Amino acid sequence: MHLPGADTVLIRHGDVNTKSNTVKRYMEDCLAENLTALLADRSIPGEVERRWNRPLIHTDEAHVDAATATAADAFGVVSASPVRTVDTAKGEICAALAEAAEACYDGGTFAVDARRADKSLPYTSEDLAREGGTAIWEAVEDEFEPEVDLDDPDLTFGVEVREDFAFIYLEKVPGPGGLPLGSQEPVIALISGGIDSPVAAYEMMRRGSPIVPVYVDLGDYGGIDHEARAMETVRTLSRYAPNFDMQVYTVPGGETVDLLVETMEQGRMLSLRRFFYRTAEHLASRVDAHGIVTGEAVGQKSSQTLQNLGVTSRATRLPIHRPLLTWDKADIVAKARKIDTFTQSTINAGCNRVAPDRAETNARLKPLLEYEPDDLFERAEEAARQAELVEP
Ligand SMILES: Nc1ncnc2c1ncn2[C@@H]1O[C@H](COP(=O)(O)OP(=O)(O)OP(=O)(O)O)[C@@H](O)[C@H]1O
Numbered sequence: 001m002h003l004p005g006a007d008t009v010l011i012r013h014g015d016v017n018t019k020s021n022t023v024k025r026y027m028e029d030c031l032a033e034n035l036t037a038l039l040a041d042r043s044i045p046g047e048v049e050r051r052w053n054r055p056l057i058h059t060d061e062a063h064v065d066a067a068t069a070t071a072a073d074a075f076g077v078v079s080a081s082p083v084r085t086v087d088t089a090k091g092e093i094c095a096a097l098a099e100a101a102e103a104c105y106d107g108g109t110f111a112v113d114a115r116r117a118d119k120s121l122p123y124t125s126e127d128l129a130r131e132g133g134t135a136i137w138e139a140v141e142d143e144f145e146p147e148v149d150l151d152d153p154d155l156t157f158g159v160e161v162r163e164d165f166a167f168i169y170l171e172k173v174p175g176p177g178g179l180p181l182g183s184q185e186p187v188i189a190l191i192s193g194g195i196d197s198p199v200a201a202y203e204m205m206r207r208g209s210p211i212v213p214v215y216v217d218l219g220d221y222g223g224i225d226h227e228a229r230a231m232e233t234v235r236t237l238s239r240y241a242p243n244f245d246m247q248v249y250t251v252p253g254g255e256t257v258d259l260l261v262e263t264m265e266q267g268r269m270l271s272l273r274r275f276f277y278r279t280a281e282h283l284a285s286r287v288d289a290h291g292i293v294t295g296e297a298v299g300q301k302s303s304q305t306l307q308n309l310g311v312t313s314r315a316t317r318l319p320i321h322r323p324l325l326t327w328d329k330a331d332i333v334a335k336a337r338k339i340d341t342f343t344q345s346t347i348n349a350g351c352n353r354v355a356p357d358r359a360e361t362n363a364r365l366k367p368l369l370e371y372e373p374d375d376l377f378e379r380a381e382e383a384a385r386q387a388e389l390v391e392p
Pocket residue numbers: 189190191192193194195196197198214215216217218276293294295296301350351352
């Protein structure tokens with residue numbers, strides 16, 4: 001709910017504030033660029049202004065909610081509020097709070113959350129909270145029986161006083177937190193048609209790393225639906241990053257999968273992962289990516305025991321990032337729904353169909369190297385060479 005007259009979005013970032021001034025400036029530049037791109041992509045009018053550790057979006061009242069929701073999708077943003085801007089004089093702030101109460105309070109408990117960045121002002125945050133609370137009370141007491149609850153109020157009137165403006169707001173929309181996208185190095189994101197890998201890719205983006213999506217076409221074991229799901233999730237991820245290239249490297253893997261299915265029972269899935277990682281490594285050197293991100297989690301599948309993750313990881317010299325390593329499936333599904341990459345599908349495709357009846361849970365590298373095709377890594381190199389860039 002925004003206040004009448006709210007035409008600005010106040011943005012709060014978190015980890016960015018812990019940086020030195022130079023790094024902070026760089027990260028705030030990244031954030032401002034990303035916010036501008038997100039607004040343009042969604043056709044929302046708004047000018048981004050960088051001020052006092054608190055970027056602002058100047059828009060109009062008709063678009064302030066949409067601009068707030070957009071800001072809350074930007075990586076690095078902890079929360080965003082649609083705000084009304086008033087003068088810093090205490091009387092003006094209290095008058096604005098009274099008006100806000102008349103317009104938006106309809107019974108229940110309330111509190112004033114007041115903050116003052118400019119310590120030279122002739123009042124304290126406590127003064128503001130107390131006198132603002134009184135102004136609100138007096139504005140509504142004829143119609144309601146107002147009650148103050150500082151611990152768990154039904155409605156919180158926020159006040160943030162900066163050097164030359166005070167902002168009044170009623171809501172804080174939570175953002176993803178993390179760091180602005182583009183402030184860290186890019187990574188290759190191995191994206192399957194499943195639920196986990198898009199969430200893992202999103203988590204890396206949330207920490208500032210742009211992703212280079214890679215999908216391995218599994219031939220008859222994957223299929224059109226499998227690929228379509230992978231593309232759809234990348235399309236969704238790209239909506240969070242309209243100023244970043246999100247074309248997908250589609251890698252031909254069908255022949256290698258056929259060979260693994262024909263020649264390997266034990267360890268087949270591990271060799272397939274080793275093929276994925278090695279292919280990703282070749283693509284990484286092409287696009288200067290600094291790691292590989294996957295959707296793997298400890299023990300989620302037999303190929304994902306710690307022992308097996310250790311063995312498969314040895315196929316590449318690049319670090320493999322597994323942001324979901326310790327996540328439960330229910331949490332991954334909840335996050336996928338939240339970020340809109342969850343695509344309900346009953347198709348039985350992808351690695352599920354490649355998996356043998358008896359799964360390997362405790363692989364050792366030496367025997368695995370004896371079983372797997374001698375040319376597995378040459379195949380990976382060739383597959384990376386043949387990879388095609390596809391618009392998701
Ligand atoms: N066809 C593929 N193309 C690219 N990467 C893949 C593919 N299949 C699997 N991966 C990567 O390997 C990881 C582990 O594979 P797994 O078999 O668990 O995938 P999945 O269950 O099909 O999909 P997800 O892990 O995304 O739910 C995936 O999280 C993903 O990062």
